[in-house]
Amino acid sequence: MDIKRLYELSETADKILQGKLNTDINTVIPEIKELVSNFKQGSIGIAQLNPIVGDIEYNSKKIMKYISYATKIDLDLVVFPELSIMGYPIEDTIDRHPIIVEENIRWLKEIAKLTSTTTAVVGFVEPRFYKNKTGKKYYNSLAILSDGKIQGIIRKSLLPNYSEFNDYRYIEPSPVVGSQPADTLTMFDEDSIIDSNKTNIINGIKYGISICEDCWNNKSFFSSTIYDKDPIEELSKEKPNVFINCSASPSRAKKEQLKHNMLSFISENYKIPFVYVNQVGAVDNSSFDGSSRVFNREGVLLARAKSFEEQFLIVNPLQEIGKIYPLTKGLEKSLTEEKVFSLDYENDLERTYKTILQGIQDYFNKNGLKRACLGLSGGLDSTVCAVLLADALGKENVFGVSMPSKITSKESRSDAEQLAKNLGINYTEIPIKEMVDTTNKMFDNLFSEVETKWNCRYKKSFTQDNIQARSRAMYLWGISNEFASCVPIATSDKSELYMGYATINGDMSGGFAPIADVPKTKLFAFARWLNSNRTEKNAIPEAIILKRPGAELAIDERTGKPLIAEDALMPYEFLDEVIWRIENKHEYYQDMIESKFLYEKTHTITKEQKEEWLNKFYKRMSTSLYKWSILPPSVIVESRSINKYDYRQPITSSHINYKGTSSDDIKSILLSAKL
């Protein structure tokens, strides 16, 4: 059969189904159906869709459309991502507003009625209504639908509760893996478990179906596992012909590699092909990457859907029919090798770009937002943000505002202007001098009044600095108030957020923070990558990449020039390595003293210098936790982040001693505490 033709036709069908091509779907269906008939037994449509979380009507309509398409082309099976009717993650909403769970059941039942010869696997939130209830109120479930009916229910056993995941808050782990009878819908309990035929036979092929985390607990693959149970191992006992896993798994640095290795290992280990369908699209901080895929029984990648795009992928894992898209570069490397800190970000930058782009697009589109405004300082952070926004929202929807103060250099202003010109975004310059002067004048009165009463004065040098940052944010929020659907952008990066080097109600303030999980050293590499890989080359003026970052809010007394951030903090290469060692290797102060930093291979630093920087790091980090907690939504990019919903540390933990105490000191401190 003509595989190439099938791919062409299904790409056209994708465009029609996504509304990107205004053609009647019936012009392509007969030929696709004809081609599918050649490998009908075991044919699967992977519906890699982008839902809107909580918008049950929108999601259900889309699911119905794809079921009806799959039926028309006569596939055996069409599979949707985890919680496809509800969208993932729905979080505490299902507890506070249980009406939406009732609703998703009503829609599920109606969808079931409209199915016929093609079997659909659809995700939904299942309430637990049986008597003598113990446990959480819901299951995370899949329904097997065909011939106008629900044929079976599969419930998630392993519930992730780390990083951004919170499944266990409201979801009860299933006491059994695999499929259970349809009449258990909303009434399932341990007593109703049927312990045979937990696989699903569809047109003569036996499928072992699981949900997301259920396939992430292989005890041979992982050196340590979180759960006792391995649902895939249990399903394997019924010797299915094919594994299917319906997921909603967000993108993170290094995860693509891990996922590839793990799924390949599972299929090879059990000698069973593996079909993995993943949600695409972003929800607040999580950007789901799709990249659904199929492995054959030797663990060889047979087919892979696009990353960060909706796609309907037609495959037959038994006949090895599918479509291979280029893999993420670096997939051939082992994970162990990747665990070394490196400033060579090349493999990772394309995925970073797509993760953030989708994060911006979906936050805006799904919330009815359209435009963004941001301050253009001529510095790296706002520059990279501007490029990402232009690409995500369209250059016409981005407004760059240069807001020079008396400290802003001529070069910064012209760099900002040049960038805006190169990107083709809207641009204007509005000086903040008058506003800063007025505020300063009023501050003089106010401060002398407070000084008298409190009989003290702190005179932090950055009071004046912050007025500038806050005046700028005031302009941007003004634009947001005056022009519909326009969001001001917070431009802080990860390295500076770690150091609290960001102004509350200033550059930290906005409706969205695109690069809050991107460290500064990566931003330099990212800027160069953008210059090489976007259609319009070199949009970012070289001068912006070459200059040493600084907020241009204050003058360095020693140089008479604007203060350079690295002088106030520490070298970014050192700072980013500290962050990396904490986040990826769980290192602490003493570990780092003893480790040889990449930075130390190229720079000679004394032990005292290293200690000074580490002391400064921990001190600044301890008092920055509050700022992390009020950061606007951002996109999680790295393997670990400081996003408040991904990582949670009490603000009131500022006294933690990250260095530890010697045993002798512990003894004498305790002895002195005795009465």
Add this chain to the structure above:
Amino acid sequence: MDIKRLYELSETADKILQGKLNTDINTVIPEIKELVSNFKQGSIGIAQLNPIVGDIEYNSKKIMKYISYATKIDLDLVVFPELSIMGYPIEDTIDRHPIIVEENIRWLKEIAKLTSTTTAVVGFVEPRFYKNKTGKKYYNSLAILSDGKIQGIIRKSLLPNYSEFNDYRYIEPSPVVGSQPADTLTMFDEDSIIDSNKTNIINGIKYGISICEDCWNNKSFFSSTIYDKDPIEELSKEKPNVFINCSASPSRAKKEQLKHNMLSFISENYKIPFVYVNQVGAVDNSSFDGSSRVFNREGVLLARAKSFEEQFLIVNPLQEIGKIYPLTKGLEKSLTEEKVFSLDYENDLERTYKTILQGIQDYFNKNGLKRACLGLSGGLDSTVCAVLLADALGKENVFGVSMPSKITSKESRSDAEQLAKNLGINYTEIPIKEMVDTTNKMFDNLFSEVETKWNCRYKKSFTQDNIQARSRAMYLWGISNEFASCVPIATSDKSELYMGYATINGDMSGGFAPIADVPKTKLFAFARWLNSNRTEKNAIPEAIILKRPGAELAIDERTGKPLIAEDALMPYEFLDEVIWRIENKHEYYQDMIESKFLYEKTHTITKEQKEEWLNKFYKRMSTSLYKWSILPPSVIVESRSINKYDYRQPITSSHINYKGTSSDDIKSILLSAKL
């Protein structure tokens, strides 16, 4: 024996141990010891302490001091709250910075060495180091210490993961209840379980010891339970003489009643006295109330420690020796009765006051903060905040700033000034006119530029309003930058946050938000309660309580007077009841249409009016989720809150249909989606 004398002496000892009285503890010890000797067998010291989360040295020193005190007065046992060495909740910190877990083990071992005849029960985070590890990395454990050694380890079985609790993220549930041998420390697994003697015999008395949530799963008391296992039931099988539970349980409206009923039920049901020791003090959003207590075998409350204060309570549950403090008013009411919405807040207001006061005090003290500044508008929100701050931090540490704009009435200014005078806090007035005018002028230029390029203009009426709120916040943050340890206060209340009726970088901005979980109707009652119950009566001018709230940011075109909030939103009594019905009864749109509101008993409203308000409510709430996510730390007060760590709903869920869709509509929508 002279119980009254024991109480007097132990109150004195408390003051000495807390550093409030500069007397040698040895002046009271001999007499206390003599009195204790009368009921030595079964004597327990409940060390209701306020730890600093993560400050292991501080916590360990305090624990050591109290162990040594308990030993000197020759008690059988001294019990500390859950995770007493680490402080609760330590959250993800133990995963990101595992050094602190190693540290808490090192301190624990040294404390153990210094114990002698009195047994101490101390909480700590226990790493799981055994081979072939499955599960989370830590246990939440108690160590039984005496004679210079660890005698046994008790591990938490039930791990709460709802509301503000996140135990299950990093803690493994114990596979066994009760005490296991000391040599299992950090090396415990299922194979090492010893299934007998899980109670602890100390001086001839048998204790069944558990941790917090382990006592919250009684299947006769609760109509539905979260967990299968009931650790108390399992412990009861060894027929202990006394139950002990070490907790860290934060305060919430109605929880005091629930806790009393539950513990009383357990002790009566098993005919075993119950000793409950609870942490006191606040960590960020959670205010732990202490209120440790003892029930006798009939379920009668025998002793109760103070709420929101450190205390060392000497009891003997077998000889019914202890100290009863006044109970929270309303304890006699059943929970069922409390589930009716009511504007009668009387029983609850004292606890609200103490919860918030401790929340402010501990956030400030534990983070090295000292002073607060806030805008005084003459309105209810800022007024109540000012009173709470004056009481929490001392009036000399509070700065109230009146920042009138052209809309601010003369009455508002004089009310604000009078309030400051009554409270004795620092006060100044600084007009914002010049700053607002400058900003407005600059906005004109900026907006006409943007208007030209985007060829549209929104002209939201509140652009001008927001300039005022943001100018004010700029002054307050300026004070914070210029004067050490000074925090600006966000004054938003719960009702208005639900409606998004708060300005980002304006009144919503600050380092702490004291009343973010207090609804407006309660604030009115609270203001009157404060006027009656504080030492200085009637500090809040009556005019402030009587006026109808409004932000005084805009003029109502219909009246020519400042816009009244209820006119822009809906009556607060109605709004607060909607919030209450959603949070406490899980009601949705249609339920509320069909319910008779308290508001409807006193006001005649049409169905159309009710629908209009409900529509407005859901619409405004859906687009306010973003604001909730960037709110500063606040104190959780009500039975449910919108605190971002207590309740989490994706911002990108703005399309949820809270009304539901009819079955006929579902059918026709799905049919139209079919190809």
